Amino acid sequence: MTLPAPIPLAEAQARLLALVPVLHSETIPIADASGRYLAKDLIAGRTHPPADLSAMDGYAMPAGDTGGPWRIIGESAAGHPCPQALSSGEAVRISTGAIMPQGAGAILLQENALRDGDNLSVSGKDAATSAHIRRMGFDFAVGDCLMEAGMKIAPAQIALAISGGHGAVAVGSRPRICVIDSGDELASDPAKVSRHQVPASNGVMIASLAESLASTCLHIGPVDDELDSLLNAFEQVGDADVIVTNGGASVGDHDLVLPALEKWGATIEFWRVAVKPGKPLMVAQKEEKIVLGLPGNPVSSYVIAYLFLLPLLRHMAGARQPIPIALPLPLCTDLPATGPRAEFLRGRLGPGGVTPIGQRDSSAVRALATSDALIERPPHSSPAITGDVADVYLLQNGGNA
Numbered sequence: 001m002t003l004p005a006p007i008p009l010a011e012a013q014a015r016l017l018a019l020v021p022v023l024h025s026e027t028i029p030i031a032d033a034s035g036r037y038l039a040k041d042l043i044a045g046r047t048h049p050p051a052d053l054s055a056m057d058g059y060a061m062p063a064g065d066t067g068g069p070w071r072i073i074g075e076s077a078a079g080h081p082c083p084q085a086l087s088s089g090e091a092v093r094i095s096t097g098a099i100m101p102q103g104a105g106a107i108l109l110q111e112n113a114l115r116d117g118d119n120l121s122v123s124g125k126d127a128a129t130s131a132h133i134r135r136m137g138f139d140f141a142v143g144d145c146l147m148e149a150g151m152k153i154a155p156a157q158i159a160l161a162i163s164g165g166h167g168a169v170a171v172g173s174r175p176r177i178c179v180i181d182s183g184d185e186l187a188s189d190p191a192k193v194s195r196h197q198v199p200a201s202n203g204v205m206i207a208s209l210a211e212s213l214a215s216t217c218l219h220i221g222p223v224d225d226e227l228d229s230l231l232n233a234f235e236q237v238g239d240a241d242v243i244v245t246n247g248g249a250s251v252g253d254h255d256l257v258l259p260a261l262e263k264w265g266a267t268i269e270f271w272r273v274a275v276k277p278g279k280p281l282m283v284a285q286k287e288e289k290i291v292l293g294l295p296g297n298p299v300s301s302y303v304i305a306y307l308f309l310l311p312l313l314r315h316m317a318g319a320r321q322p323i324p325i326a327l328p329l330p331l332c333t334d335l336p337a338t339g340p341r342a343e344f345l346r347g348r349l350g351p352g353g354v355t356p357i358g359q360r361d362s363s364a365v366r367a368l369a370t371s372d373a374l375i376e377r378p379p380h381s382s383p384a385i386t387g388d389v390a391d392v393y394l395l396q397n398g399g400n401a
């Protein structure tokens with residue numbers, strides 16, 4: 001069997017995303033929108049702040065009358081504006097977030113004020129100033145674009161949408177996924193594992209990695225290394241949009257994902273990528289369903305899910321930046337030259353940069369779990385020395401896309 005040449009990483013990612021359209025949108029309460037992607041530009045339905053407000057607790061007076069003394073004629077509290085207009089020599093008590101009364105244009109901080117009944121004068125070093133006024137609409141005005149379609153909604157974006165008058169937002173629907181573990185050696189109960197077995201860790205790991213990006217996740221397996229068992233698993237995926245297999249993607253006699261996919265009627269779109277670990281990635285399609293055949297080694301499975309599955313799910317859910325963003329960080333150790341594949345080393349972030357983890361075997365689960373970053377070494381890199389800058393991807397919470 002002649003194996004296809006491994007496809008360079010960026011090309012393979014682009015080919016994968018081009019295979020599937022963005023899913024339709026749905027409108028959901030803003031309180032439920034964390035982690036979702038905006039389906040259309042979010043336009044401000046109100047001006048914020050809606051009027052000139054005081055940024056401090058103190059007294060408001062006319063802009064041309066900042067030296068005092070003043071006579072206090074009322075109060076403007078947050079939620080309770082002062083109905084009176086101010087003339088020269090007059091002031092009102094004002095609290096943080098309260099509306100500036102008509103005629104007011106300066107604030108005297110409480111710390112700099114001396115109050116005696118309704119008489120007010122400056123006691124501190126600072127006179128009244130307009131610097132403590134938040135001008136109407138300085139943050140945004142009605143009709144402004146607050147966030148563009150495809151942006152990820154996180155807590156700060158939720159606050160912005162609510163401040164902009166939105167109790168609900170249109171977001172991309174999340175794909176339904178199905179994860180299949182396959183391999184005769186896999187034990188489903190980690191507490192009951194014979195010597196010829198390994199616990200089936202990948203499926204649950206991948207489901208957990210994809211959890212926030214998928215609407216539902218069906219987990220099938222472990223499935224035997226038999227063509228018909230795999231075929232049967234594919235026939236049970238129901239309405240899943242994305243099917244993820246673990247293992248059986250390489251060239252061994254018992255690596256049956258490819259023939260099972262063909263027997264099921266799927267088209268193999270590509271197989272093998274120039275990435276280490278994770279070369280045997282397989283991508284197939286059957287009608288609207290897309291299949292990612294991940295390599296079985298746990299580190300390879302994780303790295304490929306990070307580089308391909310998560311971007312695919314983000315893309316389907318409407319993200320405008322589905323591919324994770326690398327940060328340039330100094331290396332804390334030397335690294336050897338690389339071969340024809342892009343290498344992704346596990347590493348730990350620290351104050352001086354990133355330190356690659358010594359154990360690089362693609363089956364080393366403990367080394368993977370100890371790491372919080374992936375260090376990218378492009379194909380055919382020269383040896384790197386301590387202090388050289390490398391592209392680093394953050395792993396926590398699925399990274400920064």
Ligand SMILES: Nc1nc2c(c(=O)[nH]1)N[C@H]1C(S)=C(S)[C@@H](COP(=O)(O)OP(=O)(O)OC[C@H]3O[C@@H](n4cnc5c(N)ncnc54)[C@H](O)[C@@H]3O)O[C@H]1N2
Pocket residue numbers: 181182183185186198199200201202203246247248249250251252255277278279280294295296297298300362363
């Ligand atoms: N002659 C060659 N052999 C291999 C090649 C190659 O190019 N030529 N590629 C190697 C690479 S790279 C990888 S990665 C592995 C991946 O192979 P498979 O995807 O076929 O995975 P399996 O052989 O089924 O399993 C590999 C390893 O992973 C364990 N595994 C599998 N599934 C799970 C699971 N769900 N949970 C936990 N662990 C799992 C399995 O027990 C094996 O130890 O192939 C190389 N071989």
Ligand code: MOO
Pocket residue numbers: 275276277278279280295297300362
């Ligand atoms: O590339 Mo494989 O994924 O090295 O172990």
